[in-house]
Amino acid sequence: MKILHSWLTDYIDAPPGVEDLVAKLTRLGFNIEEIKKTGVSFTGVSVGQILKIEKHPNADKLSLCEVNDGAGVMRVVCGAKNIAVGQKIPFARAGAELSEGVLKKARIRGVDSEGMICSAAELGLEGYDSSGILVLPDSAPVGVDAKTLFPKADHVFEVEITPNLAYCLSHYALARELSVFYGLALKKPAVCETSAPDKGIAGITIEAPELCRRYAGVVVRNAAAATPDWMAARLRAVGVNPKGTLLIDVSNYVMYELGQPIHCFDLHNLSGPEIRVRTAFPGETMKTLDSQDLKLSEDMLVIADKSVPVALAGVMGGMGSAVSDSTKDILIESACFAPASIRRTSKKTGLKSESSYRFERGIDPELQLYAALRLARLVLDCAPGAKVEQITDNYPLKHVPVTIEVSAERINAILGTKIPEKDIFSCLKAIQPELSDGKPFDFAQGKPWRFSVPGYRRDIESIWDIAEEAARYIGYDAIPSASKMPMMRASTAPSFEVAAELKGRLAGLGFSEVYNYDFISLKDFRNCLLNEEEAVSLKNPLSAEFQFLRTAMVAGVLKTLSYNLNRGRNSVSVFEVGNIFKKTKNSHSEETMCAGLMFGAFPDSEFWRGGGASADFYHLKGVMNSGFSGCGGFRFEKAKEPPAYFHPGACLEMRLGNAHAGYLGLLNPMVARNSDLKDNQIYYFELPLKVLVAAHEPEFWQRAPQVKAVSAFPNIWRDLSVVLEDKFEWAEIEAAIAKAPDLSSVKLVDVYKGKNIGENLKSVTIRFTFSSMEKTLTDAEINAHINAILLKLSLNFGAKLRA
C-alpha cells in the first residue's frame, strides 16, 4: 500500500520525520519496500520575468538576459533556446538550493551571471520537458517564491502490509498503530455532526445479515462539486487517478483515509429508491462499472434496488446506479461484508478491487457509520449547498468484542522472557483491559488479566496473539538467545542418505550433478517417446513449455546436454536426482529417480600422453559397476522391455536382489535426433531410488559389507587365448568356467576379431587367477585345472587353443 508521509502525519501530533518513521514502522512489522520523494524541495527560487534578451558577446549559443525577480533586475547568462521576452520563469539567485546543489555566482565566457533561469530538472521536477527552461504560466506573480506553484516536498512509502496487519490498510489506521505503540497523540478526522432522520427517503433492508452484518446509508442532496486540488493531489500520490468530480473521488479518499470501502449511488438511479442487501436470484445479471455483463450466482451477495442488482457487494458497483458528473443527490453506502463471501465472489468473477481487497481481509464492524459521516463531512465542506437528509445505520449483527484471559507468566512462557508483569501490562495498550468492578487492575492479586479486543484488531484471537503484541511493543530484541531444550538424538531419512551417497559416488566417478525443472512440454513428451497419457498436467501452467510434470528424467538431462554442447563442450557426464510423476488408476505416483548420461570425450580433458577415448556403453556399465559395489552390486540382464527412449538392442536392466534397479544403455537414436542432438551416441541410465532405499532399510550393522578372508599363499595367474564362434556371449562363457576349483577370478582381457582368425570367429583371452586358502598350488595342479577348463570350452563352445 502507498502511504503519503504528509497525509499520515495529519493524524499525529509532533509527527516523526521520514527516517524515524521508517524505523518505527519496520520495528512493528511493516516492511517498507520503497521510499519515493515527491514534490519540490528547492529554495531561493522566485518567479521572474524576462525583460530583455541580447546575444552573449563571446559565445554564439549563449544569451544575456535581464530578469526582474521582484527584488531587482538581474543579468544572467542563459543557454536555452526557448526563452522569450515577457516570459515568466523560475529564477534562482546565487545561494539557491537546486537539485544539483547550491548555486554560485559565475562568470561565463567573460560575463558575470547573477543567477540562473532554471529548467524543470534543475528544480527537481519530474514529468516536465527539461530540454529548455521551464516556462511558468503568465498568471504567476513576479517575486513570489516559485515553490508555492508546485506540490510540497513529500515522501511516498510503499508499505508491505501482511494479512495479519490488514487493520492498517489506511492512513488513519497506520497513524493509529503508531500512536498506540509510540505514545503519539492521535487526531481523529472530523465527521458531519448534523442529525437527520433514519428513514424517509431510501429504505435499507438487509436480507442476508450473515453476509452483511452492518449497512450504514447516508443521503446527501445537492452535493455536486469539483474535487478540491488537495484531495486530487493526495489520491494521485497513492496511485489513484482522480476524476475531478467530488462525488466520484471522495469515496476513494475516505477509503485510503479510514480503510472503509465506500460506494456512492446516484439516488435518482435507484429504483424505489431503496436498497436491498441480498444474494443474487438464479439467472440474474448485472452490468459492472467496467461495462462487463456479469452472470450472478446464488451465493453472491448483491446490493439491489427495488428491482435489480445495482452493485456486486464489496467488489464492484453497477453501471446503471453509478455516480456521474451530473449527479447531485447521493446515497452513501458504508457496509461491513463477510470476508470469505467477498473473496469467493471476487475469485469466481475474476473481479478485484481495492474494496474487495480490504473486505477480504476484514473490516472493523464499528467503523461504518463513522466512515459514512466522514464522507458526508468532506462533501459538506466542498459543496456548500449540500444537505444531509437521512442517516440510517442498519446493524443487525452487533460486534461482540473477543475476550481473552492471559497472565504475564503465560506470555513470558511463550516468549522465553522474564519481563515483569507491570511492564507487560503497560505494553498492551491497543487492547483494553477489562476492569473488575470498575477498579484498576490489581497486580498483587496475580490473577490472569481479561482483555477485550477492539473491533479493528481482528487479528487478535488468542494468548499467542497477545504475546506477539507484547513482543512487538517491547521489541523482539528483548527475547534472549537461550535454551534449556534437552539433548535429542538426531537421525537421518534413508531416502536422503541414499541419495547423498549416490550423488557422492557419481561425482567421484566424474559426473556433475544438475538440477532441471520438473515441468516439461508436450513436445518433450513426443521427442523423448514418452507416454503423455500418464502425465500429470498443471491446471494453471506458466506456459506450454511448462505444461506437464515429467514422467521420466530423460528430457531434462538431454536439455543439459544440448545446453553444454552449444557452449562448446565436447564431453558431458551429468546426473540428476529428482522426482517423476505419473497418473495411476486411482490417483498418481511420485517417485525419486537418479538419471544421467555420458557423452563425448573420455576422460573429459586432453592428456599429453594421449589415450583418450569416446565414452561408450562399457564406460557407463563400468560406472554402474563400481558405483554400486558397496550395496552388493547390480546384476545386469538384457532388458526385455526397456523404456522407448532406450535403443532396444543396447539396453541392460539392472537388478538388485530380485528387484528392478534401473536401466542403462544407448539412447534411442530417434530421441537424439528429435532432440536436435543429431546422430550422437548418448549413453543414458536411470535408477529408481526406492530399491536402494529398501536395501538401506536394515540397521547399519546389519547391512555393513562383510569382509572375506584372503589367501595367505601366493596367487597364480594364467592367460588362455581361445578361438570360438562369435555368437557366443561372454556371460555364457564365463558361466561355464567360473566354477573351476581353486579359481578366484576370471577376467576377460582381450577380444580380437579379424583376418587371421576367420569369419564369424573371435579370439578371446581370459585371465585366470588361482589361489588356495590352504597351500601354495603346484604347477601340476594349475595345469590340471587349465586343461579341465580348456576341455569345457571346447565341449561347450567348440573353442580351440589359439596358435
Add this chain to the structure above:
Amino acid sequence: MNQADWKNKLALIRDGFLSGLAKTDAAGLAELETRHLGRKGDLTLLLRELKDFPIEERKVLGALGNALKEELAAKLDERKAGAGAVDLKKSQFDLTMAGYPFPKGSLHPLTLTINKMYDGFQKLGFTIAEGPLIEEDYFNFEALNFPPDHPARDMQDTFYVDLKDASGKDLLLRTHTSPVQIRTMKSLRPPLRTVSAGRVFRSEAVDASHSFAFHQLEGFCLDRNITMADLKWTLEAFMQDLFGSSAKIAFSPSFFPFVEPGAQVAVSCVFCGSGAGPEQSRRACPVCKGTGWIELLGAGVIHPNVIKACGYDPIDWSGFAFGAGIERFAMLLYGIKDMRMFYENDLRILKQL
C-alpha cells in the same frame, strides 16, 4: 683403551657408515669412503690403534676390524654399481606437465548447501524428514492455518494439477516445505525435532531473484515448554555453524499463518563484519547494502491452530518452526548472482564446485 672400548668404537663406525649410506646419493659415496675407509678414515685409524694391544687380543680384534673393512667396501661397491647409480640431482620428469585428467565430477551448489544446512541442524538434534511434491490442500494450507477463502493464501501463488484428493479438492504442488511439518506431527509422537529441505513451487515469472521452482529448508520442534528464546538460540547456533562463531541474529516482527508470534530472522553480515569494519566498507557492502544485516529466515512459535490440527493440546505442547530459501544461502555462500544459474546446468560453472 681396553678391548670392550675398541669393539664399541667399531660398532659405532658401522652404524655411522650404514646410516650415511642410506641417506647419500652417488656424489656422497666418495665422501663416505674417505670418512671411514680412507687413509685418515675412522676405521683405518681404529685399526692402527691395535698396535698397543697384546698380540692375542690384536689377532682377534684385527680379524673383526678387517671383516668390517671388507663389509663396508662391499657395500660401497654394491651401491656404486646398482642403487648408487641413482642421481638424485636429476629428474626424469618434467614436473610441470599436467597430471592425468581423472574425470572430476561435482555436486550441485544447492545439494552442497542443503548438505551443509542439514549438517548444522543435525548437530542440534534435528532429524531429517522428507515429503511429496504433489500435496493436498489440507497439508499445504488448511492444517497450517490458512483457512479456505483466507487472503493469506494469496501470499503463495499456487500451481494446481489435474488430480483431486479424497475430499474432491484439486491437488497442488507444494508452495513451501511446511506440509512436512504436519505430516511429521501427525505420524510421530513428540518430542520432535525435524528438518526438511526440498523443492517447492510458486506461480511466479523467472528472473534473477525469482523462480517458479525453488528450494526451502523447513524445521520445527514440538516439545514441552518450548519458547521463542529456544528458537532464537537454535537459529543462532545454526548460523554460527555456517558463518562463524561471531555471527549474531536479530528477530523482527513478521507474519506467517502457521506461527504466532512470527519473526523475520536476520543474521549479522559477515561479509562486511556487520559494521565492525570501517564505516566505508560497510556502506559499500553489496550483500547487506550497508544495513549490517542479511534477512535469511522466517520463523516463529508454532500457531496453536496448527498444533490443534495435528491432534495436540497447544497448552501442553509447544514448539517453534522456521523456514528459509536455500537458493539465498547458496547465493551467499558460493557468490552466485543470478537464480537462473541453478537450472542452467552450465558445466563451466558446476565443475568449479
